[in-house]
Amino acid sequence: MTNRKILAEFPYELKPVEKGYNRRTLYINLSTKDIKSRPVSDLMIDKFVGGKGFDLYLMWHAVKDTTRWNDPENEICISFGPLCGNTNYPGSGKSIVTTISPLTDIPVDCNVGGHFGPYAKFSGWDAIEIQGKSDEEIIIYIDGDKGIVQILSAPDEEINSHILAEKLIAEFADNPNSYQYVSVVSSGKAADYVPISCLNFSFWDKRRKVARLKQAGRGGTGMVFRDKRIKALVVKYSGLKGDTNHPVDLETLQKTGLKVHKEIEELDDQQNRMRQVGTAHLVEIMNDYDLLPIKNFKYGQMEEAKGLASWEFKKLFTQGLPDGCWFGCSMSCCKAVDGFIPRTGPYKGQKVTVDGPEYETVGGCGSNLCIWNPRDVVELNFYCDTYGIDTISFGTSCAFAMECYEYGILNKERTGGLDLSWGNADSVFELIHQMGRGEGFGVIVGQGVHKMKEIFAREYGADPKLLQDIGMEAKGLEYSQYMSKESLAQQGGYTLALKGPQHDEAWLIFMDMVNNQIPTFEDKAEALHYFPMFRTWFGLQGLCKLPWNDIEPANNAETDEPAKVPEHVQNYVDIYTAITGKPLDKDELIRQSERVYNFQKVFCLRMGKGRRIDDIPPYRAVGPVTEEEYLSRQERYDKLLKEKQGIDPEGKSTQEKMALLRAYREDQYQQLVDAVYKRKGWTKEGIPTIEHLKSLGMDLPEVVEVVKRFL
Amino acid sequence: MKKFLNTYDEDCIACHACETICARTYFKVDDLERSRIRIEEQEKSAHIVTCNQCETCVKVCPTLALTVNAQGVVLLNNRLCVGCYMCIAACPNESMFRYLGGIIPIKCIACGLCLDSCPTEAIRIEEKKENEK
Numbered sequence: 001m002t003n004r005k006i007l008a009e010f011p012y013e014l015k016p017v018e019k020g021y022n023r024r025t026l027y028i029n030l031s032t033k034d035i036k037s038r039p040v041s042d043l044m045i046d047k048f049v050g051g052k053g054f055d056l057y058l059m060w061h062a063v064k065d066t067t068r069w070n071d072p073e074n075e076i077c078i079s080f081g082p083l084c085g086n087t088n089y090p091g092s093g094k095s096i097v098t099t100i101s102p103l104t105d106i107p108v109d110c111n112v113g114g115h116f117g118p119y120a121k122f123s124g125w126d127a128i129e130i131q132g133k134s135d136e137e138i139i140i141y142i143d144g145d146k147g148i149v150q151i152l153s154a155p156d157e158e159i160n161s162h163i164l165a166e167k168l169i170a171e172f173a174d175n176p177n178s179y180q181y182v183s184v185v186s187s188g189k190a191a192d193y194v195p196i197s198c199l200n201f202s203f204w205d206k207r208r209k210v211a212r213l214k215q216a217g218r219g220g221t222g223m224v225f226r227d228k229r230i231k232a233l234v235v236k237y238s239g240l241k242g243d244t245n246h247p248v249d250l251e252t253l254q255k256t257g258l259k260v261h262k263e264i265e266e267l268d269d270q271q272n273r274m275r276q277v278g279t280a281h282l283v284e285i286m287n288d289y290d291l292l293p294i295k296n297f298k299y300g301q302m303e304e305a306k307g308l309a310s311w312e313f314k315k316l317f318t319q320g321l322p323d324g325c326w327f328g329c330s331m332s333c334c335k336a337v338d339g340f341i342p343r344t345g346p347y348k349g350q351k352v353t354v355d356g357p358e359y360e361t362v363g364g365c366g367s368n369l370c371i372w373n374p375r376d377v378v379e380l381n382f383y384c385d386t387y388g389i390d391t392i393s394f395g396t397s398c399a400f401a402m403e404c405y406e407y408g409i410l411n412k413e414r415t416g417g418l419d420l421s422w423g424n425a426d427s428v429f430e431l432i433h434q435m436g437r438g439e440g441f442g443v444i445v446g447q448g449v450h451k452m453k454e455i456f457a458r459e460y461g462a463d464p465k466l467l468q469d470i471g472m473e474a475k476g477l478e479y480s481q482y483m484s485k486e487s488l489a490q491q492g493g494y495t496l497a498l499k500g501p502q503h504d505e506a507w508l509i510f511m512d513m514v515n516n517q518i519p520t521f522e523d524k525a526e527a528l529h530y531f532p533m534f535r536t537w538f539g540l541q542g543l544c545k546l547p548w549n550d551i552e553p554a555n556n557a558e559t560d561e562p563a564k565v566p567e568h569v570q571n572y573v574d575i576y577t578a579i580t581g582k583p584l585d586k587d588e589l590i591r592q593s594e595r596v597y598n599f600q601k602v603f604c605l606r607m608g609k610g611r612r613i614d615d616i617p618p619y620r621a622v623g624p625v626t627e628e629e630y631l632s633r634q635e636r637y638d639k640l641l642k643e644k645q646g647i648d649p650e651g652k653s654t655q656e657k658m659a660l661l662r663a664y665r666e667d668q669y670q671q672l673v674d675a676v677y678k679r680k681g682w683t684k685e686g687i688p689t690i691e692h693l694k695s696l697g698m699d700l701p702e703v704v705e706v707v708k709r710f711l
Numbered sequence: 712m713k714k715f716l717n718t719y720d721e722d723c724i725a726c727h728a729c730e731t732i733c734a735r736t737y738f739k740v741d742d743l744e745r746s747r748i749r750i751e752e753q754e755k756s757a758h759i760v761t762c763n764q765c766e767t768c769v770k771v772c773p774t775l776a777l778t779v780n781a782q783g784v785v786l787l788n789n790r791l792c793v794g795c796y797m798c799i800a801a802c803p804n805e806s807m808f809r810y811l812g813g814i815i816p817i818k819c820i821a822c823g824l825c826l827d828s829c830p831t832e833a834i835r836i837e838e839k840k841e842n843e844k
Contacts, residue, residue: 087795180774206775242794242814251811254796258809261800322773328795330771 007138008151010035014124014144017246020082020579021045025058026125026149028140030228031072031132035149040126047697051081052109052539053596054127055098056603059107060702062131065606069102069195069220070227072133078117078185078233079127082580084542085118086245086328088257089575090264091544093118093326095201101219101499102195103393103448104476106604108219108499111539113325113334114201114212115183119144119237121542122244134229141172144237154231160436161186161200162352162386164232165211169204172234179204181238184211186231187222188388193438194446196393196478197222200385207321208338210353213385214325218502219477222388240327248581256571256578261330264551268331272550277310277317278333279359279546284309286363291483291509293368295422296399297472297620298629300483307372308362316340316374331547342379344429345436347386354382357391363481364395369402370423380432387436392502393448396478398428400449400471409462415441449473469619475500475609484621486636487512488665489524492672495617496528498600498610504545505532511563525675534564536593541576548572595698598681598688605687606706612686615673623665627654630661637661687711712838713783714821716748718759722833725750725757729825729834736824737817744810747819748834759833762806762819768798783841784821792816 015022027036040054048057055077062075076099086092095117101108120128123144130140139154158164165184173182184202191197199221200213247253268274273281283305286292290300317335325334337354357365357377365371365380384391398420404410405420412419418427418441434442444455449471456462472479477500484490490513493506508527511517518524538545553567560566569586576584584592604610624630630637631654638649641657645664649657677684681692687710693699730746738745748761764785769777776791777798794814799807807818823836 087793240793242792250814254794254809258796258799261797265800320770322771322797324773327773327793328797329773330795330797330800 003153003156004139005153006150007153008033008035010149012037012124012147012149014147017122017244019248019581020245021050022121022124022126024125025054025127025129026142027129027131028149028151029132030130030134030138030151030230033151035151047595047700048599049082049540049592049596050126051079051084051542052096052098052536053599054079055096055109056107056596056600058127058129059098059100060599060603062129063100067100067607068105069100069224073131074100074224076130076221076224076228077127078120079542080117080121081540081542083245083575085121086247086253086257086575086579087240087242087326088253088328089547089571090257090260090324090329090331091326091547092328092542094538094542094544095120095216096539096542097199097216097221099219099221099224100607101476102223103220103450104500104609106475106499106607106609107600108221108477109539109600110199110216110218110221111504111544112199112201112216113203113214113544115180115203115326116185116201116233116235117542118240118326119181119183119235122240123235123237128233130228130230133227137229137231139168139231140233142233142235144235145239157231159186159192159231160188160386161213161388162211162382165200165202165213168232168234169202169211172236174238178238180206182234182236185233186388187225188386188436189438190387190389190432190435190446191222191226193443194389194435195220195223196390196397196446196448197226197388198384198390199225200388203325205336205353208318208336208353212325212334212336212353213355214334215385215390217390217392219499220390226388245579247579249578252578253575256574257328260547260551260568260571263553264330264547267554268551271552273310274331274333274546274550275323276319277314278335278356280310280313280335280357280362282359283362283367286359286482287367289514290486293363293399293481293483295370296368296396296403296470297479297483297485298403298626299632300485302367304370304372305367308366308374308377312374313357313362316378329544329547331551333546333550337378340378340382342382344379344426345383345433352382354378355385357381360481361391361395364392365428368395368399368481369428371425371428372423373425376425380428383429383432383436387432389432389435389446392480393478394432395481396472397445397449397452398431400452401445403470404452404456404462407466409456409460414460448476449478450476469625471618472620473501474617475614477501479621482507482509484509484617485623488668488672489518489527491617491622491669492524492528492676493531494621496615496673496676497532498597498604501617501621505535507531517563521671521675522679524672525679528676529679530564530590533590533593533597534569536597537572537589540592540596543572591696595696598693598696598698599703601682601688602703602706605710610686611710612673612684615686617669619662619666622669623661624658627658630654630658640664683711685710713764713841714836714838715764715783716761716819716821716823716825717763717835717837718761719833719835720756720758722831723750723757723759724831724833725752726830728828728830732824732828742810745817747808747817748825749806749808760804760806761834762821763804764821765803767801767803768807768818771797771801773797782821785818786820787815787818789815
């Protein structure tokens with residue numbers, strides 16, 4: 001290892017994982033260079049399960065009520081969950097990253113693929129907790145073959161991920177035939193300057209002979225990582241076998257996994273074509289249903305969007321490879337564009353492999369900005385990843401800036417000469433490169449929508465009410481790329497999500513809008529209870545959500561509750577018991593999530609958010625802000641006025657009709673919030689009641705103490 | 712040319728001698744679940760299931776544990792296999808097998824030992840062109 005000093009070293013005893021757990025976590029303090037092993041208690045397993053639950057438990061005890069993202073006591077926690085790392089069931093290689101977010105000031109959690117999580121777990125750790133700040137650039141190295149953790153100096157390397165990951169893999173692997181046993185977590189240059197930043201988790205692609213990158217995207221994890229002066233986390237583990245997780249019932253695990261492999265083999269080509277195009281299959285569906293975000297979520301459909309349809313990306317994605325981000329994921333959805341040559345920026349003209357783009361990136365970096373050339377979307381995807389930028393927040397932030405440019409709030413003088421008209425890809429490239437260089441207007445856009453609203457009102461005299469209406473953020477986090485305007489349930493799905501508006505808690509648009517399966521407030525509230533709890537469970541276990549409902553058994557439509565995919569729910573119950581030996585049923589599965597979910601809710605309250613006023617969406621997420629939006633769906637909105645409000649739209653001006661519709665929709669949203677809080681066991685102000693916490697077994701003294709402040 | 716085990720169901724009398732010799736050779740047991748060739752008994756006939764070296768499994772293996780040797784035979788490198796069974800699901804003629812307690816899958820490597828045990832010549836080592844399925 002050239003030019004590296006060992007700043008701290010911690011040898012530890014290697015022990016096999018038992019029933020999915022190591023029963024110890026790794027604590028690293030970068031200020032003191034202290035490295036410790038900490039035991040996992042029965043309470044942690046019983047109440048917090050693993051994954052996000054462990055992360056939040058560790059963070060709760062590490063931070064103060066006043067801790068902000070750049071305080072030394074803030075942590076980056078990465079945990080894996082008891083089911084993580086099994087090679088039998090598709091989608092079992094996820095890590096969950098948490099930190100106090102620079103965008104929201106509350107805990108953010110990201111579910112990310114790549115090999116780091118399973119390898120770190122099999123190296124001996126149920127979670128990694130990184131606290132403090134280094135006074136020099138460092139790498140944290142976990143050698144899971146020898147049982148050593150080191151903090152190493154890192155003075156020389158490139159920071160951008162596509163270069164750094166490959167360099168470190170080559171450095172730490174025993175030889176070129178062993179690259180697949182090393183995984184790297186890194187960010188990129190932009191994370192030094194902008195909070196809309198992410199972390200990249202690598203896996204070595206043996207066929208392409210490149211490091212592939214999966215993102216812990218939301219909430220600014222990259223900026224916390226770089227603020228601690230971490231260049232990378234590196235893990236090496238070469239002992240992986242089909243039973244390394246030491247399940248109690250390997251037979252059931254193997255048979256259940258094989259059943260889903262066969263479903264994917266037989267049905268994926270007819271269902272979602274995840275193996276061909278990944279989540280990009282959603283682009284044309286969203287456009288067909290008027291749900292694809294266009295021009296900062298103003299519109300949901302445009303003829304030009306066909307230029308970003310999955311068949312266009314299929315031409316770019318290399319076909320026929322087992323593109324799983326962990327071994328055994330036959331869903332193989334992490335597609336890649338090989339031999340891509342960027343036309344801009346520092347890597348212009350160099351051949352690179354680009355991961356994705358996935359649906360959210362196509363929406364964020366494509367349709368929402370009116371960029372219709374798939375190659376431009378691929379290039380923005382590449383630079384987002386390597387600079388350590390979240391494609392979702394990047395897209396929503398750029399879309400907001402472009403709309404402000406359209407209204408004259410911004411102009412060339414204020415953007416440093418950039419023409420931010422819709423569809424101007426060259427300007428968007430310049431914004432991203434400015435983020436990478438830490439200069440120019442790009443750094444302002446990179447602060448995210450919440451900060452931009454403050455800056456544009458303060459510096460340019462923009463109308464704060466308009467900025468609030470069109471700024472697609474809540475709690476400080478940018479919305480991900482679905483139109484929720486016409487789906488009340490999805491407005492709740494987004495805006496009530498604990499970490500901020502991300503679709504990973506609930507995606508109810510089709511159930512609500514298209515299939516009309518949840519017509520009443522109570523139906524919607526039940527869906528907004530069940531699905532966030534069910535989806536939370538993946539983050540406790542180290543699993544991916546996609547193999548739950550992006551493939552469905554052939555007879556799923558004939559079941560009582562097809563939206564839940566009952567056979568797959570049972571699969572998860574079965575593999576949990578097969579690995580851990582603990583009994584579980586579908587109701588206890590939900591209760592496992594409820595405990596952690598309510599803990600996270602109280603954690604948000606403790607850090608200063610999580611109240612009812614934090615659950616208010618911008619009006620763009622609820623209804624038409626501008627006349628042009630109203631007129632684009634005039635027939636729909638006029639009909640709603642007549643049928644739902646009993647108001648004859650004839651003779652009324654568009655402005656009058658907009659005001660009436662707004663009053664109705666905002667009232668509907670508040671009624672929904674009432675129903676959801678009640679179903680979740682919370683007060684009208686969104687505070688979990690002591691009785692509810694008791695019923696869940698989560699009336700821990702430290703939790704009750706915080707809740708009492710709000711009751 | 713590829714070497715592979717060709718099968719003639721019409722000649723099979725379902726005596727299971729091939730399975731016995733295979734399991735004994737590779738696992739030293741009489742458990743037919745450990746055989747890399749399987750005889751499925753049907754009402755009036757039998758079906759011999761074994762690998763035809765089509766290489767579909769090679770394409771789906773995430774660790775490159777499955778490779779093709781100079782004779783065109785698909786071989787599994789036990790050291791690289793992580794037991795995910797994606798190959799079992801992808802196999803078009805269901806001739807990649809698992810067994811109770813096993814971690815890695817098993818498949819026919821066209822060794823030919825079963826040929827001698829077959830009383831009716833229902834199994835024969837033959838050759839086919841590279842791209843022939």
